[in-house]
Amino acid sequence: DAKTTQPPSMDCAEGRAANLPCNHSTISGNEYVYWYRQIHSQGPQYIIHGLKNNETNEMASLIITEDRKSSTLILPHATLRDTAVYYCIGRNAGGTSYGKLTFGQGTILTVHP
Protein backbone atom coordinates (compact mmCIF):
# COMPACT_ATOMS: atom_id res chain seq x y z
CA ASP A 1 0.00 0.00 0.00
CA ALA A 2 1.17 3.50 -0.77
CA LYS A 3 2.64 5.51 2.08
CA THR A 4 0.71 8.74 2.57
CA THR A 5 1.78 11.94 4.28
CA GLN A 6 -0.65 14.45 5.73
CA PRO A 7 -0.20 17.56 7.87
CA PRO A 8 -0.97 16.73 11.51
CA SER A 9 -3.50 19.53 11.95
CA MET A 10 -5.38 22.28 10.13
CA ASP A 11 -7.87 24.98 11.01
CA CYS A 12 -10.76 26.32 8.99
CA ALA A 13 -13.43 28.99 9.52
CA GLU A 14 -17.03 27.88 9.43
CA GLY A 15 -18.59 28.41 6.01
CA ARG A 16 -15.25 28.49 4.21
CA ALA A 17 -13.76 25.74 2.09
CA ALA A 18 -11.45 23.29 3.84
CA ASN A 19 -8.66 21.98 1.62
CA LEU A 20 -6.85 18.97 3.06
CA PRO A 21 -3.68 17.88 1.25
CA CYS A 22 -2.17 14.42 1.00
CA ASN A 23 1.10 13.27 -0.53
CA HIS A 24 1.29 9.74 -1.92
CA SER A 25 4.37 9.81 -4.14
CA THR A 26 4.82 6.01 -4.09
CA ILE A 27 1.29 5.18 -5.16
CA SER A 28 1.10 2.47 -7.80
CA GLY A 29 -1.06 2.44 -10.89
CA ASN A 30 -3.80 0.23 -9.47
CA GLU A 31 -4.08 1.94 -6.09
CA TYR A 32 -7.03 4.16 -5.38
CA VAL A 33 -6.89 7.17 -3.09
CA TYR A 34 -9.46 6.92 -0.32
CA TRP A 35 -10.52 9.52 2.22
CA TYR A 36 -12.16 8.74 5.54
CA ARG A 37 -12.89 10.84 8.56
CA GLN A 38 -13.40 10.03 12.21
CA ILE A 39 -15.43 12.21 14.48
CA HIS A 40 -14.55 11.91 18.16
CA SER A 41 -15.68 8.62 19.75
CA GLN A 42 -17.14 7.26 16.51
CA GLY A 43 -15.94 4.80 13.90
CA PRO A 44 -14.33 6.15 10.70
CA GLN A 45 -16.70 7.26 7.96
CA TYR A 46 -16.07 6.86 4.24
CA ILE A 47 -15.98 10.17 2.34
CA ILE A 48 -14.80 9.67 -1.22
CA HIS A 49 -12.30 7.82 -3.38
CA GLY A 50 -10.69 8.17 -6.81
CA LEU A 51 -8.10 6.70 -9.15
CA LYS A 52 -6.95 9.50 -11.44
CA ASN A 53 -9.95 11.64 -12.28
CA ASN A 54 -11.35 14.29 -10.00
CA GLU A 55 -14.40 13.12 -8.09
CA THR A 56 -17.30 14.85 -6.37
CA ASN A 57 -20.10 13.59 -4.18
CA GLU A 58 -22.54 15.10 -1.69
CA MET A 59 -19.88 15.31 0.99
CA ALA A 60 -16.72 16.49 -0.75
CA SER A 61 -14.58 16.83 -3.84
CA LEU A 62 -11.33 15.01 -4.51
CA ILE A 63 -8.68 16.56 -6.72
CA ILE A 64 -5.87 14.21 -7.80
CA THR A 65 -2.80 15.63 -9.55
CA GLU A 66 -2.01 14.39 -13.02
CA ASP A 67 1.06 12.49 -11.81
CA ARG A 68 -1.06 11.01 -8.97
CA LYS A 69 1.58 11.86 -6.39
CA SER A 70 -0.73 14.04 -4.35
CA SER A 71 -4.37 14.84 -3.83
CA THR A 72 -6.59 17.36 -2.04
CA LEU A 73 -9.87 16.75 -0.29
CA ILE A 74 -12.17 19.76 -0.45
CA LEU A 75 -15.06 20.35 1.91
CA PRO A 76 -16.73 23.27 0.09
CA HIS A 77 -18.56 24.86 3.05
CA ALA A 78 -17.13 23.54 6.30
CA THR A 79 -19.39 23.34 9.34
CA LEU A 80 -18.59 22.72 13.00
CA ARG A 81 -19.70 19.10 12.52
CA ASP A 82 -16.85 18.61 10.06
CA THR A 83 -14.35 18.83 12.92
CA ALA A 84 -12.70 15.40 12.79
CA VAL A 85 -9.55 13.46 11.96
CA TYR A 86 -9.25 13.01 8.18
CA TYR A 87 -7.37 10.02 6.79
CA CYS A 88 -5.93 9.73 3.29
CA ILE A 89 -5.24 6.11 2.30
CA GLY A 90 -3.89 4.30 -0.72
CA ARG A 91 -5.80 1.10 -1.34
CA ASN A 92 -4.96 -1.74 -3.67
CA ALA A 93 -8.13 -2.67 -5.51
CA GLY A 94 -7.00 -6.20 -6.21
CA GLY A 95 -4.25 -8.71 -5.65
CA THR A 96 -3.82 -10.64 -2.42
CA SER A 97 -4.44 -7.74 -0.06
CA TYR A 98 -8.22 -8.24 -0.30
CA GLY A 99 -8.55 -4.49 -0.24
CA LYS A 100 -7.42 -3.99 3.33
CA LEU A 101 -6.90 -0.40 4.39
CA THR A 102 -3.86 0.85 6.27
CA PHE A 103 -4.57 4.00 8.24
CA GLY A 104 -1.90 6.60 9.01
CA GLN A 105 -2.05 9.40 11.57
CA GLY A 106 -4.36 11.63 9.57
CA THR A 107 -5.05 15.37 9.80
CA ILE A 108 -6.99 16.85 12.68
CA LEU A 109 -9.29 19.44 11.10
CA THR A 110 -10.77 21.97 13.50
CA VAL A 111 -13.57 24.15 12.18
CA HIS A 112 -13.96 27.41 14.12
CA PRO A 113 -17.14 29.51 14.41
Add this chain to the structure above:
Amino acid sequence: DVKVTQSSRYLVKRTGEKVFLECVQDMDHENMFWYRQDPGLGLRLIYFSYDVKMKEKGDIPEGYSVSREKKERFSLILESASTNQTSMYLCASSLLVGPLGGYTFGSGTRLTVV
Protein backbone atom coordinates in the same frame (compact mmCIF):
# COMPACT_ATOMS: atom_id res chain seq x y z
CA ASP B 1 -29.83 2.43 6.60
CA VAL B 2 -27.09 -0.16 6.25
CA LYS B 3 -24.89 -0.64 9.22
CA VAL B 4 -22.20 -2.48 11.13
CA THR B 5 -23.23 -3.18 14.70
CA GLN B 6 -20.83 -3.90 17.53
CA SER B 7 -22.39 -5.59 20.51
CA SER B 8 -20.96 -3.38 23.24
CA ARG B 9 -19.98 0.27 23.38
CA TYR B 10 -18.02 -0.01 26.61
CA LEU B 11 -16.60 -3.11 28.27
CA VAL B 12 -14.52 -3.67 31.41
CA LYS B 13 -12.83 -7.03 31.89
CA ARG B 14 -10.31 -8.51 34.28
CA THR B 15 -6.82 -9.68 33.36
CA GLY B 16 -6.88 -13.30 32.24
CA GLU B 17 -10.54 -13.34 31.22
CA LYS B 18 -11.60 -14.62 27.82
CA VAL B 19 -13.30 -11.76 25.99
CA PHE B 20 -15.63 -11.92 22.99
CA LEU B 21 -16.29 -8.86 20.83
CA GLU B 22 -19.13 -9.34 18.39
CA CYS B 23 -19.74 -7.59 15.09
CA VAL B 24 -22.71 -7.97 12.74
CA GLN B 25 -23.24 -6.37 9.32
CA ASP B 26 -26.43 -6.31 7.27
CA MET B 27 -24.94 -5.43 3.87
CA ASP B 28 -24.08 -8.94 2.65
CA HIS B 29 -20.42 -7.91 2.48
CA GLU B 30 -17.79 -10.60 2.01
CA ASN B 31 -14.93 -8.77 3.74
CA MET B 32 -14.90 -8.06 7.45
CA PHE B 33 -12.13 -6.53 9.53
CA TRP B 34 -11.09 -5.93 13.12
CA TYR B 35 -8.92 -2.93 13.98
CA ARG B 36 -7.72 -1.49 17.24
CA GLN B 37 -7.11 2.21 17.71
CA ASP B 38 -4.71 3.69 20.21
CA PRO B 39 -3.58 7.30 20.70
CA GLY B 40 -0.55 8.09 18.58
CA LEU B 41 -0.68 4.74 16.76
CA GLY B 42 -3.72 5.21 14.53
CA LEU B 43 -5.78 2.22 13.39
CA ARG B 44 -3.98 -1.10 13.25
CA LEU B 45 -5.39 -4.18 11.56
CA ILE B 46 -5.72 -7.24 13.81
CA TYR B 47 -7.47 -9.80 11.61
CA PHE B 48 -9.67 -9.85 8.55
CA SER B 49 -11.89 -12.34 6.80
CA TYR B 50 -12.84 -12.48 3.13
CA ASP B 51 -15.35 -15.31 3.40
CA VAL B 52 -17.14 -17.53 5.87
CA LYS B 53 -14.69 -19.64 7.89
CA MET B 54 -11.77 -17.84 6.23
CA LYS B 55 -9.43 -15.59 8.16
CA GLU B 56 -6.16 -13.79 7.61
CA LYS B 57 -3.76 -12.23 10.09
CA GLY B 58 -3.39 -8.51 9.98
CA ASP B 59 -0.51 -6.49 11.34
CA ILE B 60 -0.95 -7.23 15.08
CA PRO B 61 -2.68 -10.63 15.53
CA GLU B 62 -0.80 -11.74 18.65
CA GLY B 63 -3.10 -12.39 21.59
CA TYR B 64 -6.21 -12.44 19.41
CA SER B 65 -8.22 -14.93 17.43
CA VAL B 66 -11.34 -14.59 15.29
CA SER B 67 -14.35 -16.58 14.23
CA ARG B 68 -16.58 -16.23 11.18
CA GLU B 69 -19.21 -18.94 11.14
CA LYS B 70 -21.78 -16.84 9.27
CA LYS B 71 -21.29 -14.22 6.60
CA GLU B 72 -22.83 -11.43 8.63
CA ARG B 73 -20.98 -12.06 11.89
CA PHE B 74 -17.30 -11.65 12.73
CA SER B 75 -16.12 -12.20 16.29
CA LEU B 76 -12.86 -11.09 17.87
CA ILE B 77 -11.64 -13.19 20.78
CA LEU B 78 -9.09 -12.21 23.38
CA GLU B 79 -8.00 -15.59 24.71
CA SER B 80 -6.57 -14.21 27.95
CA ALA B 81 -7.07 -10.48 28.29
CA SER B 82 -4.11 -8.36 29.32
CA THR B 83 -3.86 -4.70 30.28
CA ASN B 84 -2.03 -3.88 27.03
CA GLN B 85 -5.17 -4.88 25.16
CA THR B 86 -7.02 -1.94 26.63
CA SER B 87 -8.06 -0.09 23.49
CA MET B 88 -10.82 1.01 21.15
CA TYR B 89 -11.80 -1.89 18.88
CA LEU B 90 -13.40 -1.16 15.52
CA CYS B 91 -15.12 -3.59 13.19
CA ALA B 92 -15.60 -2.86 9.49
CA SER B 93 -16.97 -4.56 6.39
CA SER B 94 -16.59 -4.06 2.65
CA LEU B 95 -17.36 -5.69 -0.67
CA LEU B 96 -14.87 -8.33 -1.74
CA VAL B 97 -13.74 -7.03 -5.07
CA GLY B 98 -13.03 -3.53 -6.28
CA PRO B 99 -12.97 -0.28 -4.40
CA LEU B 100 -16.68 0.36 -4.56
CA GLY B 101 -17.87 2.48 -1.68
CA GLY B 102 -15.09 1.70 0.74
CA TYR B 103 -15.46 0.37 4.25
CA THR B 104 -18.37 0.75 6.64
CA PHE B 105 -17.29 0.92 10.26
CA GLY B 106 -19.11 0.17 13.47
CA SER B 107 -19.19 2.66 16.33
CA GLY B 108 -16.46 0.85 18.23
CA THR B 109 -16.07 -0.96 21.53
CA ARG B 110 -13.94 0.70 24.18
CA LEU B 111 -12.40 -2.16 26.13
CA THR B 112 -10.67 -1.64 29.46
CA VAL B 113 -8.74 -4.53 30.98
CA VAL B 114 -8.05 -4.11 34.69
